[in-house]
Amino acid sequence: MAGPISFDDLINPDLHPEYEPAPIFSDDTSFIDVIRPEDIKTSTLQVDPARVPVVMVDNLHVKYQVYSSGKAVGNAGARRLLQPASTRGIRTVHALKGISFVAYENESIGIIGSNGSGKSTLLRAITGLTPPAAGAVYARSRPSLLGVGAALIPDLSGDKNITLGGLALGYNRQQVEQMREEITKFAELEDFIDLPMRTYSSGMGARLKFAIAASKQHDILIVDEALAVGDAKFRKRSEAKIREIRESAGTVFLVSHSMNSIKETCNRCIWIEKGVQKMDGDPETVIEAYQKHKK
Ligand SMILES: Nc1ncnc2c1ncn2[C@@H]1O[C@H](COP(=O)(O)OP(=O)(O)OP(=O)(O)O)[C@@H](O)[C@H]1O
Numbered sequence: 679m680a681g682p683i684s685f686d687d688l689i690n691p692d693l694h695p696e697y698e699p700a701p702i703f704s705d706d707t708s709f710i711d712v713i714r715p716e717d718i719k720t721s722t723l724q725v726d727p728a729r730v731p732v733v734m735v736d737n738l739h740v741k742y743q744v745y746s747s748g749k750a751v752g753n754a755g756a757r758r759l760l761q762p763a764s765t766r767g768i769r770t771v772h773a774l775k776g777i778s779f780v781a782y783e784n785e786s787i788g789i790i791g792s793n794g795s796g797k798s799t800l801l802r803a804i805t806g807l808t809p810p811a812a813g814a815v816y817a818r819s820r821p822s823l824l825g826v827g828a829a830l831i832p833d834l835s836g837d838k839n840i841t842l843g844g845l846a847l848g849y850n851r852q853q854v855e856q857m858r859e860e861i862t863k864f865a866e867l868e869d870f871i872d873l874p875m876r877t878y879s880s881g882m883g884a885r886l887k888f889a890i891a892a893s894k895q896h897d898i899l900i901v902d903e904a905l906a907v908g909d910a911k912f913r914k915r916s917e918a919k920i921r922e923i924r925e926s927a928g929t930v931f932l933v934s935h936s937m938n939s940i941k942e943t944c945n946r947c948i949w950i951e952k953g954v955q956k957m958d959g960d961p962e963t964v965i966e967a968y969q970k971h972k973k
């Protein structure tokens with residue numbers, strides 16, 4: 679019967695089901711061709727006909743339901759569920775309240791805002807991990823969340839995790855072999871690659887995750903604070919890598935609390951506050967307004 683779990687058993691694509699946002703149906707730049715005609719009635723999006731849209735976020739609302747106790751809905755006992763909702767203490771957190779924008783090719787968009795303003799929620803919705811309560815997200819291809827963290831296993835060596843991460847990104851074994859050395863070198867882990875990942879410092883682990891994820895040519899890349907990890911030298915190199923991805927026709931979204939990272943990596947910035955879109959424009963202007971607001 680079932681023997682010990684082998685390395686191959688761990689690589690089961692069914693364990694990582696991926697949801698895809700509604701596709702943009704054509705690369706054509708006209709508005710009619712990129713949004714389904716039935717959506718136009720409710721859409722307020724303005725698409726620049728001279729540019730190629732890659733992601734469109736249309737009046738996006740996201741809500742979470744939590745018990746006042748802090749437990750996620752769904753974990754409670756049946757007795758509690760039999761009580762009417764009003765006495766159960768279920769609270770709805772309206773995390774995003776009508777976010778709309780069109781992201782184009784070659785854009786690198788920084789998302790900024792105070793703690794709890796909805797930045798990670800926006801990225802999760804763009805990736806398809808969190809469904810919209812209202813509105814929609816359209817994307818030209820499946821957005822990839824930088825970070826293959828979920829696919830990696832701390833008890834395995836860095837080397838084996840490169841295989842795991844590479845396969846999770848959709849490479850075959852032969853392609854992983856070709857990339858192995860480069861990933862190890864980029865992560866600066868040549869001397870540690872045979873050790874279990876759990877023995878790595880948090881910076882070393884983060885470098886490995888970044889190196890694996892950045893090895894793939896992404897069309898739409900989503901980075902959540904990845905640049906905040908690692909030391910200054912690695913941060914510089916990861917910023918350069920993000921610029922490289924952007925230049926090769928991809929679109930990058932970056933959430934960061936580091937305004938310097940945003941200024942160095944992004945050519946557009948969206949500021950969200952308490953789930954509301956406050957500003958969308960060039961990073962210098964938006965960051966200045968945000969910093970004024972924080973004072
Ligand atoms: N899984 C969840 N269940 C319930 N509420 C959630 C969940 N995730 C986020 N929230 C709530 O949604 C709001 C937005 O959270 P989010 O993590 O998107 O903010 P953020 O801007 O990324 O914050 P930070 O800068 O602190 O990382 C917050 O009020 C948060 O408490």
